Amino acid sequence: MRSRTLYEKIFDAHVVTELGDDRALLFVDRHLVHEGVATYARTRLAEKKRPVRRPDLTLGVADHTVPTADRSGAIDYADDDARAMVEDIEAFGAEAGFEVFSVRDRRQGIVHVVGPEQGFVLPGALVVCGDSHTSTHGAFGAYAFGIGISDVEHVLATQTIVQRRLKSMRVRVDGRLPAGTTAKDLVLTVLSRIGVAGGTGHVIEYAGEAIEALSMEGRMTLCNMSIEAGAGAGMIAPDETTFAYLKGRRLAPSGAAWDAALAFWTTLRSDPDATFDTDIAIDAADVVPTVTWGTDPGQSLPVDGVLPDPAAAAPEAAAGIAAALSYMGLSPGERIATVPVDRVFIGSCTNGRLEDLRLAASVVRGRRVAQGVEAWVVPGSGLVKAAAEAEGLDTVFREAGFAWREAGCSMCLAMNGEALKPGERCASTSNRNFEGRQGEGGRTHLMAPAMAAAAAIAGRITDVRDYL
Structure with a gap:
């Protein structure tokens, strides 16, 4: 075969x-x-x-x-x-x-x-x-x-x-992610390199030392946003981290059925000499805290970067850059880390899990939300909410001035009445920054949970590494 x-x-x-x-x-x-x-x-x-x-x-x-x-x-x-x-x-x-x-x-x-x-x-x-x-x-x-x-x-x-049937793409990430960076920064880096159409017609498999080191929460974040590259799916071969996460879950196999399932699951990986239609290599050491500046998830840059200038861009990209900057109310050459925010949203299917809330709380603890900023934490499920409360994370957020909400999609796509007002700017841990995604006229900057927490404290987009 x-x-x-x-x-x-x-x-x-x-x-x-x-x-x-x-x-x-x-x-x-x-x-x-x-x-x-x-x-x-x-x-x-x-x-x-x-x-x-x-x-x-x-x-x-x-x-x-x-x-x-x-x-x-x-x-x-x-x-x-x-x-x-x-x-x-x-x-x-x-x-x-x-x-x-x-x-x-x-x-x-x-x-x-x-x-x-x-x-x-x-x-x-x-x-x-x-x-x-x-x-x-x-x-x-x-x-x-x-x-x-x-x-x-x-x-x-x-x-x-x-x-x-789709083609296969491998994104291999070797090395270890630096301190202060997460799976969200990694996926935004991937999107900035291959673009929002770079995975079209493919299933992306993530591999390499940096991927194997991710928790299941981090792996879910990475695969969650594979669709933002136009891919049909994203996947990671199961390993001991996967099996440890699943064991004892209510609907997972148990007893002899678990042993049989585990024997099968350990075979689930690409053959060593399998051919991928596209291969992309990333050095994990190059990944830094990353934030989107535009109106698609591929329009991102390092938090210490400056906004692009349409005049310096390739002709086929210039109009898109200019339109995105105009919608976002930003200027070429502006430092992204100086941009103020009105709202902060920590939640979504991308970053609403317990690990995400822990990371955000580690930045927030002992600090206060900046004056004029409205900050929300929306747990990804009722069980995540209960676990966070058992650890006292809700108290950490409330004492800092965050609203502690019930579970749901909430401001990620604003279908439930929870939306940005026109012109409001949001530091968001969600997955899409399209025009109007979080509310008509709303401006969304995607980032990691700890980065969003830091933005809430600073009142602007800022480098989380200054808070660690």
């Missing part, structure tokens, strides 16, 4: 039938459903009188439209549509027989945080969800990708999906 990459092995193992033209019908091992797509799927399946084929392989979560304000009383949804979507996924799960973590469940949270912490996502699995950042789950050595709303219906009805 020919040598294969990890992606190729997982793809081949899930083929139900070949369809020609490099397409195949694939079996889906795990399907995550959120309230943003559940209403459509429920209605369409009911019209066609089709049941959910494998409710045991489906997990529902309410996250996108759920407010993160205090929930001890009535829940203040942004509008009736938001309330209806949450009620629909609750009813859908009850009818079809799949589990739903909704707004009153302590396990509720962002779908890409909840799935892993429940042990629902496993190495070698094919995982889908009607959300582009499903690539997060590739951190477990899974082939995980977002699907469209009609595909959600198809998977619920058949437990299969049609996919075209």
Whole structure:
């Protein structure tokens, strides 16, 4: 048999039938459903009188439209549509027989945080969800990708999906990340080098000493933003770090089933002589705290850098740079570390896990949020929130002047009424900085949790290394 990459092995193992033209019908091992797509799927399946084929392989979560304000009383949804979507996924799960973590469940949270912490996502699995950042789950050595709303219906009805084979890209990061840098800085560095279309048509596999040294939280951050390079998915071969994270999780195998699964999982890696269509090498020592300045995640620079000048850029890039600077209200040659912020958002499926909150708290402890800055911490799930509170992290944030919120997507995409006002500038740990992403006219700078915490304290974008 020919040598294969990890992606190729997982793809081949899930083929139900070949369809020609490099397409195949694939079996889906795990399907995550959120309230943003559940209403459509429920209605369409009911019209066609089709049941959910494998409710045991489906997990529902309410996250996108759920407010993160205090929930001890009535829940203040942004509008009736938001309330209806949450009620629909609750009813859908009850009818079809799949589990739903909704707004009153302590396990509720962002779908890409909840799935892993429940042990629902496993190495070698094919995982889908009607959300582009499903690539997060590739951190477990899974082939995980977002699907469209009609595909959600198809998977619920058949437990299969049609996919075209993609190319393989390897991003190898050798060495160790310097102090003060994290997986978020690494992925922003990758995006700045290859661009937001650099991974188009590929699945990215991350490898190398720096990747192996990452925690599962860091690996999820890296794979989460693979989609921002245009890639179909991102993945990392499972290892002892992966297995230690999964062991004992509620939905992970146990007993003899764990032993059998582990024996299989240890085989999940690219063959030593596998051929990658594209190979990229990065020296971890070159990675520094990084922040976006523009309106796509590839428009980033080191925190000690200066903003680009369209006049000095290649002709094909000049117009895009000028447009981004104009929208962001910035000037060529300006030092990024002098730019003031109005809001700080720590959370999202990229950086809303316990490790992220610990890193932010390590900067915040004993300090105060700058006057005029509104800073929020939104845990990625109710279980993350409870764990953080058990460690006293909520007290650290509150004493510093942060708002400590309930779990949900919140200001990452502003679907729940929690949004920037026009012209407001936000230091954000989320994954997208498109125009209007966090609210119409809002200006977003992506960065790591500790960097966002430092921005809250300084009142401007600043180098976190000065606070460590």
